Structures are given as C-alpha cells and as structure tokens.
Amino acid sequence: MSRVYNFSAGPSMLPLEVLERAQKEMLDCNGSGQSVMEMSHRSKDYQAIIDEADALLREIMNIPDNYKVMFLQGGASTQFAMVPMNLATKNKKADYVITGQWAKKAHQEAGRYIEANAIASSADKTFSYLPDVDKSMLTPGADFVHITYNNTIYGTHYNTMPDFGDTTIVTDMSSCILSEEVDISKFGLIYAGAQKNMGPAGVTVVIAREDLIGDALDITPTMLKYSTHAENGSMYNTPPTYGIYICKLIYEWIKNMGGISVMNEINVKKAGILYDFLDNSKMFRGTVVAKDRSLMNVPFVTDSDELNAKFIAEATKQGFVNLKGHRSVGGMRASIYNAMPVEGVEKLVAFMKEFEANN
Numbered sequence: 001m002s003r004v005y006n007f008s009a010g011p012s013m014l015p016l017e018v019l020e021r022a023q024k025e026m027l028d029c030n031g032s033g034q035s036v037m038e039m040s041h042r043s044k045d046y047q048a049i050i051d052e053a054d055a056l057l058r059e060i061m062n063i064p065d066n067y068k069v070m071f072l073q074g075g076a077s078t079q080f081a082m083v084p085m086n087l088a089t090k091n092k093k094a095d096y097v098i099t100g101q102w103a104k105k106a107h108q109e110a111g112r113y114i115e116a117n118a119i120a121s122s123a124d125k126t127f128s129y130l131p132d133v134d135k136s137m138l139t140p141g142a143d144f145v146h147i148t149y150n151n152t153i154y155g156t157h158y159n160t161m162p163d164f165g166d167t168t169i170v171t172d173m174s175s176c177i178l179s180e181e182v183d184i185s186k187f188g189l190i191y192a193g194a195q196k197n198m199g200p201a202g203v204t205v206v207i208a209r210e211d212l213i214g215d216a217l218d219i220t221p222t223m224l225k226y227s228t229h230a231e232n233g234s235m236y237n238t239p240p241t242y243g244i245y246i247c248k249l250i251y252e253w254i255k256n257m258g259g260i261s262v263m264n265e266i267n268v269k270k271a272g273i274l275y276d277f278l279d280n281s282k283m284f285r286g287t288v289v290a291k292d293r294s295l296m297n298v299p300f301v302t303d304s305d306e307l308n309a310k311f312i313a314e315a316t317k318q319g320f321v322n323l324k325g326h327r328s329v330g331g332m333r334a335s336i337y338n339a340m341p342v343e344g345v346e347k348l349v350a351f352m353k354e355f356e357a358n359n
C-alpha cells in the first residue's frame with residue numbers, strides 16, 4: 001500500500017487508524033450484522049452511534065449544556081442562509097467581517113434576507129491579514145456579528161478574539177474546528193463543514209446556544225430551521241448516517257490521543273516546522289502577516305510562476321499532492337489539518353530544501 005501525503009484544503013486526509021477501523025467495521029458494525037450504511041436511522045444500533053457522536057463532541061470540545069449540537073447537510077454554504085434566517089430575527093440586521101471568499105459569500109447570502117453590513121474587509125491586500133475590528137464598529141442593533149475563524153483559502157486565523165461586547169458572535173470554523181481549544185461560551189453559534197478537519201464531506205456540524213434558535217424568519221423552509229433539527233436530535237429526516245459515524249470515529253481518535261489540547265500542541269509543532277523554513281528560505285515565502293497565520297492552511301510562493309509550477313509538479317511526483325494554491329491566489333498552499341502527521345510536514349520541508357538547493 002502506498003498512501004500519499006495529501007495537502008488538500010478539503011476534502012482532506014483522514015487519520016489512517018480511523019480508515020482502518022471503518023474498514024474493519026464495513027460489513028458488520030458492532031455485531032449488528034450490517035454496515036452502518038445499511039442501518040435504519042431509526043434503529044437502536046444507529047441511535048447509539050449518533051448519541052455517541054454527540055456525547056464525544058461535547059466532551060472533547062467542552063460544549064456547555066445550554067448549547068445544541070446538530071448534524072446537518074448542505075455544507076457550510078447552507079449555513080450562510082440558515083444563520084441569518086434563524087438568528088437575525090429581532091432587528092433583521094447583522095454585521096460581517098470580510099476576510100476572504102467564504103466570508104464574502106456568507107455576507108452576500110445574508111443580504112438576500114436581511115440587512116447585512118460589511119463592517120471591515122482585508123480585500124485591499126488579497127486577504128493576507130485580518131482587519132482590526134471591535135465593538136465600536138458594530139451596527140447598532142445588529143442581531144449578530146459573523147467572523148470566519150480560519151480563512152482556508154488565504155491562511156489567516158483569529159489568534160486573538162476581537163472584542164464585540166455583548167453582541168452575539170457567529171463563526172465559521174470549517175477549517176479549524178477540533179484543531180485548538182475554544183471557549184464555546186464566547187459564541188452564539190459555531191458551524192463547520194466536516195470535510196476539512198472532522199470527517200467526510202456531507203456532514204455539517206452546528207453548535208448553537210439554545211436561546212437563539214427558536215424564532216426563525218417566517219420565510220424559513222422547515223428544513224432550514226435550527227429548531228426542526230434541534231428538537232428532533234438531528235433526525236427530523238434521514239441524516240447523513242455514514243458521515244456522522246466517521247465523525248464519531250474521528251472524535252474517538254482525538255479523545256484517545258489526549259484531546260484537543262494535545263492535538264493543538266501537535267498542530268503548533270507542525271506549522272512551526274513549515275513557517276520556520278519559510279521565514280528562512282531565500283526561494284519560498286509565506287504570504288500572510290505573521291500575527292494572523294493559520295495553523296491549518298499555509299499559503300506560500302516563490303517569485304516566479306514557472307518555479308511555482310515546477311515545484312508543484314515535482315512535489316506531486318514525490319507523493320506530496322494537492323499543494324497548488326487556490327485559483328484566486330495562485331502559488332502554493334499546504335493544508336496541514338489534524339490528520340496530517342508531523343512526519344508529512346518534515347518530509348515536505350526536506351523536499352522544499354532540496355528543491356531550493358537544486359534551483
């Protein structure tokens with residue numbers, strides 16, 4: 001068997017142990033005589049799986065009891081509509097910080113239903129930094145303020161939380177959930193597509209404070225109301241059963257490793273190896289201001305498009321795949337989520353050193 005080091009931004013690598021466990025349980029999960037894919041979502045066997053997923057996520061993320069966990073579909077992109085429809089119900093207005101494509105899409109979608117204000121943007125420098133924001137910039141009466149906690153495409157991350165006073169904070173954590181400890185109580189709602197750091201594509205996790213989710217706009221389709229899913233334990237309709245099962249295996253893997261704090265130590269180490277090299281290289285450099293760097297997505301460039309292309313092609317041959325940067329920025333990007341082993345980053349850096357010496 002030869003597995004590549006996959007630096008894709010998503011869907012991305014999954015831990016080998018998790019894949020092997022899923023393989024082992026493929027035909028007969030837990031003595032049920034069936035694959036999880038074949039189980040009725042109303043069966044006892046499946047109920048145990050989703051209950052455990054919920055309990056494990058609560059445990060590893062330290063989610064307070066007054067928050068609901070929902071396992072939904074439609075990707076993080078569906079949350080761009082669900083969030084304003086469900087949360088902007090008092091004054092029908094909300095604020096958005098524009099830190100990249102995903103933030104922009106969230107803002108645009110919200111504008112279809114409510115007054116959505118962009119209070120700051122880093123578009124002037126290709127989103128290579130996070131603009132300073134604080135409560136004085138908020139629109140009076142905003143029902144919430146939305147931030148993208150980790151900007152997957154540009155490689156920025158809120159290393160310190162902005163102070164928004166008492167205004168409800170909603171955040172898109174698609175590309176950093178489970179990578180670092182977060183104080184859930186600082187947020188009204190957190191959402192994340194699973195396919196970056198939590199499982200396979202097809203599952204979206206929403207963690208929402210209970211008092212925020214009962215009062216959606218009248219136009220909200222039943223399937224897009226948080227209350228529909230919260231009141232039915234994510235079983236109003238058929239949930240993405242197999243995807244949730246893989247998420248559960250990931251949560252177990254993190255727990256067995258010592259939890260998110262240990263995961264974070266490994267992530268700090270991995271990103272440090274790569275950033276140290278970039279800061280000292282004469283050929284490669286990172287594109288993000290140091291204080292806003294992400295542990296998960298590391299964009300970098302050389303001074304020449306040809307050299308970038310040559311690097312990507314040679315890296316691919318060596319088994320370092322999907323290093324091409326997002327089409328909107330060019331260059332390279334190494335996404336080094338939880339499942340990327342330290343060894344994968346060490347080997348990539350060794351290859352980059354060799355490439356620099358030869359070119």
Ligand SMILES: *Cc1c(COP(=O)(O)O)cnc(C)c1O
Nearest residue numbers: 075076077102152172174175193
């Ligand atoms: C990938 C990504 C999205 C889009 O997720 P889908 O599941 O494809 O809808 C949204 N926000 C962020 C931060 C992402 O990384």
